[in-house]
Amino acid sequence: xxxxxxxxxxxxxxxxxxxxxxxxxxxxxxxxxxxxxFTAACAMVAAPGAMHPFLAFTGILxxxxxxxxxxxxxxxxxxxxxxxxxxxxxxxxxxGKLEPAQALAFGVILGTGxxxxxxxxxxxxxxxxxxxxxxxxVVVYTAWLKRRTxxxxxxxxAAGAFPVICGWAAVSGDTPLMAWILFAIxxxxxxxxFWALALFIEADYAKAGVPMLPVTHGLSETRRQILxxxxxxVPVTVAPSLLGLAGWAYGGTAITMGVMFIWMAVKVARNTAxxxxxxxxxxxxxxxxxxxxxxxxxxxVSDRLLLG
Amino acid sequence: xxxMVMAPEPARWTAEEREAFYARRESRNxxxxxxxxxxxxxxxxxxxxxxxxxxxxxxxxVETGAGPAPAATP
Numbered sequence: 001x002x003x004x005x006x007x008x009x010x011x012x013x014x015x016x017x018x019x020x021x022x023x024x025x026x027x028x029x030x031x032x033x034x035x036x037x038f039t040a041a042c043a044m045v046a047a048p049g050a051m052h053p054f055l056a057f058t059g060i061l062x063x064x065x066x067x068x069x070x071x072x073x074x075x076x077x078x079x080x081x082x083x084x085x086x087x088x089x090x091x092x093x094x095x096g097k098l099e100p101a102q103a104l105a106f107g108v109i110l111g112t113g114x115x116x117x118x119x120x121x122x123x124x125x126x127x128x129x130x131x132x133x134x135x136x137x138v139v140v141y142t143a144w145l146k147r148r149t150x151x152x153x154x155x156x157x158a159a160g161a162f163p164v165i166c167g168w169a170a171v172s173g174d175t176p177l178m179a180w181i182l183f184a185i186x187x188x189x190x191x192x193x194f195w196a197l198a199l200f201i202e203a204d205y206a207k208a209g210v211p212m213l214p215v216t217h218g219l220s221e222t223r224r225q226i227l228x229x230x231x232x233x234v235p236v237t238v239a240p241s242l243l244g245l246a247g248w249a250y251g252g253t254a255i256t257m258g259v260m261f262i263w264m265a266v267k268v269a270r271n272t273a274x275x276x277x278x279x280x281x282x283x284x285x286x287x288x289x290x291x292x293x294x295x296x297x298x299x300x301v302s303d304r305l306l307l308g
Numbered sequence: 309x310x311x312m313v314m315a316p317e318p319a320r321w322t323a324e325e326r327e328a329f330y331a332r333r334e335s336r337n338x339x340x341x342x343x344x345x346x347x348x349x350x351x352x353x354x355x356x357x358x359x360x361x362x363x364x365x366x367x368x369x370v371e372t373g374a375g376p377a378p379a380a381t382p
Binding site: 017018019020021024052054055058061117120121 | 328329332335336338339340350353354357358361
């Protein structure tokens with residue numbers, strides 16, 4: 001989001017007094033939120049049971065606000081390294097548009113509120129997993145592991161996968177095998193998706209001292225890991241149809257898209273380019289991975305709506 | 309939050325700075341007002357839906373008239 005409108009024109013006013021609502025909105029990481037909303041909504045449709053549309057809307061809103069809260073707390077904790085990376089330097093905290101305490105309070109209030117509303121409006125199983133998702137992202141991923149291990153993206157994948165558990169639990173009140181398969185799909189999809197991105201912005205992470213895999217283990221090892229996770233991902237996506245938990249409309253999509261995903265991962269693994277300008281397979285895989293997840297979850301929803 | 313930084317001192321600012329500050333504050337207040345109104349609507353909606361879902365069952369025969377007819381009085 002562009003925050004140019006909030007940049008102070010005059011030098012005599014503290015920049016934090018010139019913040020407007022867009023700066024708070026930017027704290028929510030709205031782009032990340034769209035993926036979370038999409039996967040949670042698909043899980044709600046795929047879950048057995050019926051729900052009043054207004055309560056379904058409330059459930060999705062709670063998941064979205066919780067994701068935003070986690071994003072705000074992440075930005076509060078990472079303001080120092082955000083200031084060092086070109087991609088994140090214009091965020092409200094490194095740009096000095098908000099005080100760290102404002103971001104902290106904003107995140108805590110939104111996070112607590114979303115969990116309480118989820119519990120009161122829907123059920124406390126979903127509220128529990130919502131709280132776990134926020135704490136996992138902020139404490140385990142952001143504060144504990146992101147700066148310590150090159151496997152940080154793998155751990156982060158779990159944080160991004162919890163919304164499907166929340167969405168499923170909001171409808172059914174429990175978390176059966178199918179919910180955890182959806183969790184595993186996002187968990188295994190995240191490393192190839194983010195490492196493909198990390199390969200062509202590796203210099204940014206190196207500058208900030210974040211131990212991303214391309215920085216610590218090199219480009220070829222990262223490409224090998226992308227292929228490895230892709231080979232693990234595709235069988236898991238087909239598992240619901242093999243186990244009779246989803247129809248073959250979904251299964252056909254999973255197989256077709258999975259073959260394409262592996263083919264692109266192979267192209268990445270065979271690429272030896274060091275310069276971002278020559279990393280076409282990596283850029284293709286990154287873009288395709290977004291499409292892949294959308295098609296996969298879309299097929300799951302279609303399968304449920306068409307075949308019951 | 310640093311109170312020294314956050315305390316507004318409009319008296320020391322130029323007219324442009326003061327105008328910009330008031331405009332930003334107004335935009336924040338409007339956004340907060342909208343959020344609070346949306347919360348009122350959300351809580352009202354949740355209450356209505358939950359209460360409708362928990363409405364006590366009406367005794368058989370009362371709502372449809374399909375139950376046993378009352379005994380005819382002479």
